[in-house]
Amino acid sequence: MKDAFGTPQSLLILGGTSEIALATARRLIARRTRAVWLAGRPSPGLDAAAEELRGLGADARTVPFDALDHGSHEEVLGKAFAAGGPGGDVDMVLLAFGVLGDQAHDESDPVAAARVAQTNYTGAVSAGLVCAKALQAQGHGSLVVLSSVAGERARRANFIYGSSKAGLDAFAQGLGDALHGTGVHVMVVRPGFVHTRMTAGRTAAPLATTPAAVAEAIETGLLRRTETVWVPGSLRYLMSALRHVPRPVFRRLPM
């Protein structure tokens, strides 16, 4: 069960090698979290992540999970929910998988572009619905969805990735409304540019942040039962201004 501050005792991470997810897991293990399921494609990286969390004192296990294999989601994630954590439940699901793609290349390779969309959006729709159903049956839990500011307004530089996050973001908001009053809390997290493997070698955008900062914002969001979290918080105001910039102007902005 979560405690009064929304801190979970058990955590299921979809995208078990995500740096933001692992930073969040570390932070929550330091509080209450004792059981962690890392769902992801089997890899040495996934095993190493589980090993690291075990070193911090958590009972960490891995589950083979492929975002693109929608048909398997019910069975694979069902296993984690059936085994649960302390008290028999999964208290929090962190939906953290996603790929950035290579915009320049993908524009001329529609199959690659579609894979970005399928991973980030349709994979999340399928896995998100499976988890939402299980959380609703247990009457409590948080579903935390890692969206992005890129989904807030499509930019020339990364609109394939951005559009997939826009879809994910809209899906998660709608799911949050559908689950309102069921004891299940859906939280959409919109980080700006985060320094991770995914963004390595790219020029950092203004207000760039770190996985640890996102993790901290997630913990605060759980405490306040927030529905939308921006990281850093000031992005909320920047983006609400940018959203209203006319397109001819927006197009020319150096970003």
Added chain:
Amino acid sequence: MAAVTGTPPAAGSGAEPVAVTGWGRTAPTAARLLHPRSYTEAVDAVRACARPGARGAIARGLGRAYGDAAQNAGGAVLDMTGLDRVHVIDSANGLVLCDAGVSLHRLMEVLLPLGWFVPVTPGTRYVTVGGAIGADIHGKNHHGAGSFTRHVVSMELLTADGEVRTIEPGTPLFDATAGGMGLTGVILTATIRLLPVETSLMRVDTERATDLDDLMDRLTASDHRYRYSVAWIDLLARGASLGRAVLTRGDHAPLDALPARARRAPLAFRPGRLPGAPALVPDGLLGRRSVGLFNAFWYRRAPRAMTGELQRLSTFFHPLDGVPHWNRIYGRSGFVQYQFVVGHGRQEALRRIVRRISERRCPSFLAVLKRFGEAGPGWLSFPAPGWTLALDIPANLPGLGAFLDELDEEVAGAGGRVYLAKDSRLRPELLAAMYPRLDDFRALRADLDPGAVFTSDLSRRLGL
């Protein structure tokens, strides 16, 4: 969110899950709310909840437990307030037999005119008899009278197998049920020994203590002279005033203490009631500044010393009951109550904790210190001889979880414990140190209720 606190919505079978929270309004979870109107309905409900995959049931009274003791995510919550008959009042011997869903408020209404009072009352009248037993509540008279279940002569318990058992003090099932947080079964009725009173007024002495040591000295020296005793502490005071407090102590006023006019209806029970708190209160209303100002005002308002003041029962025992839904003033994030006890001779631990709370500037305007007397036999019963401090803190205070964890360590290290009826955040690892009879409790439950029909969010969270 339609969070349930107090009166339930008019739902028939309660088939649709609704969000339920404790009095602190933190951590809502959804459950099917059932309203048994008869013992048969209660038995049927428990049998239905024993189906595999049904996620069990927990009884709920008036929802005054601060944390998650009367929540059951994904399962059923049995609202017992429909079972509220007072069956027998034995006025000659001072006994009452009533349903578990009867509130202490109702008992006072029917018993006071007959010259009887409930043996133990907490800071609110709006708790049910079942809840009072499940949490083994205590009152301002604990140093003399002990906790609630000491005055329970017998009770009827509906267990997981659907049977109703009569249980009496001195048996393991009684000791597991007293303070057992509803996890041994559903209490259906109880017979309680009452306290005779001549009037419905209290004769109260008030004095101020300038700091924590002064307070502890005064309590130690003269508590035994009063039936009821409690101290309100200003936890935002610092330096030399650290732990300054207002002591209020007293007893039921005898008839000859009343002025002539009041002697005409000496047992009249007329609690006052103010408008309730609004439903929407912004978070952060109770910050350090506002609570600090309130505390300073409250301390200075109290007389330096005053004896023999006549007060209404409700003013002395239940000042907050006059403001319905006062729990809303903490905003949507809610609040946590932290109550612990440390033994006599552990004053140093108490001093350290009070100092840390004061240094941390926790905005708490409801901080209460009292001395406990003898412990009851309940395995998970909270009161133990020593000092108990209770404080309310807004849940959205950053870093509060980690801070309270540190206090837990201090409490457990001093051989103390926290109160499960108020808990919503204890680390499960510390539970066995705080409650040495935990293993006995678990063993009895495993035996009595192997399918864990009686389950609550509290029991899931702490592995009770």
